Amino acid sequence: MSLVPPESASADLTKGTDEGFRFQLPQFLQARSGAMTRELLLQPGKHGLGMTPDSLLADTTTTATCGYCATGCGLRLHLRDGQAVGLTPETNYPVNMGMACPKGWEALRVLDSEHRATHPLVRDPSGELVTTDWKEALQKFCDGFRKVQQNHGPESVAFLSTGQIACEEMAFLGALAKFGMGMRHGDGNTRQCMATAVTAYKESFGFDAPPFTYADFEQSDCLVFVGANPCIGHPIMWERVLRNPNQPDIIVLDPRRTETANAATQHLQLRPKCDLKVLYAITNVLIAEGFVDHEFVNAHTSGYDDLVRCVRDFSVESVAEESGLEAERIREAARTIGRSSAVSLWWTMGVNQSYEGVRTAQAIINIALLTGNIGRPGTGPNSITGQCNAMGSRLWSNTTNLLGHRKFECEQDRMDVADILGIDVGRLPTEGSWAYDRIIDGIRNGEIRGLWVIATNPAHSWIQRNELRELLGQLDFFVVQDMYRNTDTVAHADLVLPAAGWGEKDGTFINSERRYGRIKKVKRAPGLALADFQIFRAIAHAWGCGDMFRGWTDPESVFQIMKRLSAGRPCDITGIEGFDQLDQCGGIQWPWSTEDSQRGAPDQERRLFADGAFCTDDGRAKLIVDQVSPAPETPCDDYPFWLLTGRGSVSQWHTQTRTDKSPVLRKLYPNQPYIEINPSDAARLMITNGGLVSVRSRRGEVTVRSAVTTSVAAGQLFMPMHYEEANVLTLSHFDPHSRQPSYKDCAVDLEPLKD
Structure with a gap:
């Protein structure tokens, strides 16, 4: 849903009038949210989106980046007496230009929930979580983790972080845990969504460097979406696609007929886990039919001969038979890409959450490089990020990479960081952390005995989640830091630290x-809840390492430290003066160095690699290929269906810890879990639309409602990831390069139940 002012309308939305404005409710949203009407949106006191009677009395406004997804929309916050009373999309922000999805409109409302964590909670001898104060909570935090370390060694404690908190908070957490508290192991929930893209970019480009800008959505004459459904997952990005004046070809590779696929000019509805083969077949056609930009490839890439030898084994005919596609459809897609002048290729979780996701992402990167579609308007191999600050986590969380995408294993990197921070280099770990799944294995085998979880809900979101819930009970000490006290993960905690949410703290997102x-x-955080930044400061002092962070007084002071840590690196931001300049410029893309700033104000849209120089040792991008691996678990007689998972609607988000707090958003999606099934399968099994069904995998069994639809092919099922039932069924298998879980493929059985 977007609010679009016509040219004649005033950009001042604080007057509370809807005259001159038109609401656009795209077809995909109408189909999934029939309860949403224009009257509902603007009805005072009836849970309307964004604007409320209080907001009509706002006396000033300010802008901020939305805290849901990584689109990073600008929102105008309407303030009265310094407190936000409503919001509207910011018309001048270069990302969304006056548009917002339903989640953005409701970003303030979800803060006002009876389920907020307002005081520290500690588990008493009877097993109940009871209220305590910060003094006792900090003491229990320090005593609990120190006891585990004393009994089992310093590496027996770990943390699991997030893509939901500010960059400055991520940097503080990573430095506190690893340099101050002596933890070696810590990873983020971005491992679940973006690790594949990170690894693919680092191997291919030499640095985790998404090269694009959102203007590319509007400047391509061919857009390719692989395992991506931006119409639902990133609706404002999709709005930018709809603004493209070039009548572009839109090619979608997806087993489901998603909302994005319905809008495509070519939908390659391939069988699950055939995407790498199809991409190699497309590459084979591009080479065989002369669509390679040899001048670019020779000057700026390496590995071309190995790539040619690899893709020769993927003939269009053989891949078509395996993938369930017509051979001519594969050739048509390849020729469309080859003949277009500005091709952008986009992927998200359908690629990333795969046991061979890195090589699939690199197959996409290869196509862009082979055809010279990089560094120019409307081009690029472009990973769409999931969480609001997953990009910040990739640079600044200090988890498996040292601050600023350095390496813990590199002595020079450690010395540089220690020098910039003014600390003893001996306090920096000399090895990187275990990845998320290895930390979970550590709990399983007794190596990890204490765990600190910050702003994430793994008891719902982790793959094969029933086992994880059991493992959390094996920990000697378990701390959860969250803005809500009713999450699946909080239910297992020994100590709960109440955190402020978006709109209740300062910082930056990327x-x-x-x-x-x-x-x-x-807004003021409720009760005794504190910004994560202030919680980390308090822990540093309680632990006894406060002097190490004496210069880390507030988020902007840490931003200045981050600038020094970025100097001379591909992510250099030394040219950004500070928070005020970010406001004035509508955000600033990295890199923006001191040298860049001397040329003037930053352009709002900038791409990487326009000069053909990459971050590798030889300056060339690497064309990387590999053998195709079979799926670890495929349908069989006992479990005859593929289960796919993904986003369910525009109005749901992750484990719904926020979106289910909004009465408006709850009206826009089914509150009961459901599974999509093809009509032919439903008829064969005598399953009726809306009826109860049992879904069973080798890990567990759940009961959900059926949704009979042609959006899934016969032999396949789809369940939205937002319901906790989905990860009862999923299989723990991982990409060997990125260690990202493969959420989107496992074998299940299905049978009808009586209501």
Whole structure:
């Protein structure tokens, strides 16, 4: 849903009038949210989106970046007495230009929930979580983790972080845990969504460097979406596609007939886990039919001969038979790409959450490089990020990479960081952390005995989640830091630290196009809840390492430290003066160095690699190929269906810890879990639309409602990831390069139940 002012309308939305404005409710949203009407949106006191009677009395406004997804929309917050009373999309922000999805409109409302964590909670001898104060909570935090370390060694404690908190908080957490508290192991929930893209970019380009800007959606004459459904997952990005004046070809590779696939000019509805083969077959056609930009390839890439030898084994005819596609459809897609002048290729979780996701992402990167579609308007191999600050986590969380995408294993990197931070280099670990799945294995085998979880809900979101819930009970000490006290993970905690949410603290996020944007404190956090930044400061003092962070007084002071840590690196931001300049410029994309700033103000849209120089040792991008691996678990007689998972609607988000707090958003999606099934399968099994069904995998069994639809092919099922039932069924298998879980493929059985 977008609010679009016509040219004649005033850009001042604080007057509370809807005259001159038109609401656009795209067809995909109408189909999934029939309860949403224009009257509902603007009805005072009836849970309307964004604007409320209070907001009509706002006396000033400010802007901030939205805290849901990595699109990074700008929102105008309407303030009265310094407190936000409503919001509208910011018309001048270069990301969304006056548009917002339903989640953005409701970003303030979800803060006002009876389920907020307002006081520290500690588990008493009877097993109940009871209220305590910060003094006792900090003491229990330090005593609990120190006891585990004393009994089992310093590496027996770990943390699991997030893509939901500010960059400055991520940097503080990673430095505190690893340099101050002596933890070696810590990873983020971005491992679940973006690790594949990170690994693919680092191997191919020499640095985790998404090259694009959102203007490319509007400047391509061919857009390719692989395992991506931006119409639902990133609706404002899709709005930018709809603004493309070039009547572009839109090619979608997806087993489901998604909302994005319905809008495509070519939908390659391939069988699950055949995407790498199909991409190699497309590459084979591009080479065989002369669509390679040899001048670019010779000057700026390496590995071409190995790539040619590899893809020769993927003939169009053989891949068509395996993937369930017509051979001519594969050739048509390849020729469309080859003949287009500005091709952009986009992927998200359908690629990333795969046991061979890195090589699939690199197959996409290879196509862009072979055809010279990089560094120019409307081009690029472009990973769409999931969480609001997953990009910040990739650079600044200090988890498996040292700050600023350095390496813990590199002595020079450690010395540089220690020198910039003014600490003893001996406090820096000399090895990187275990990845998320290895930390979970560590709990299983007794190596990890203490765990600190910050702003994430793994008891719902982790693959094969029933086992994880059992493992959390084996920990000697378990701390959860969250803004809500009713999450699946909080239920297992020994100590709960109440955190402020978006809108209740300051800092920066980085969106999918590398844009640093501001978040701002425009509301008071409830009760004794504190910003994560202040919680980390308090822990540092309680632990006894406060002097190490004496210069880390507030988020902007840490931003200045981050600038020094970025100097001379591909992610250099030394040219950004500070938070005020981010406001004035509508955010700033990295890199923006001191040298860049001397040329003037930053352009709002900038791409990487326009000069053909990459971040590798020889300056060339690497064309990387590999053998195709069979799926670890395929349908069989006992489990005859493929289960696919993904986003269910525009209005749901992750484990619904926020979106289910909004009465408006709850009206826009089914509150009961459901599974999509093809009509032919439903008829064969005598399953009726809306009826109860049992879904069973080798890991567990759940009961959900059926949704009979042609959006899934026969022999396949689809369940939205937002319901906790989905990860009862999923299989724990991982990409060997990125260690990202493969959520989107496992074998299940299905049978009808009586209501």
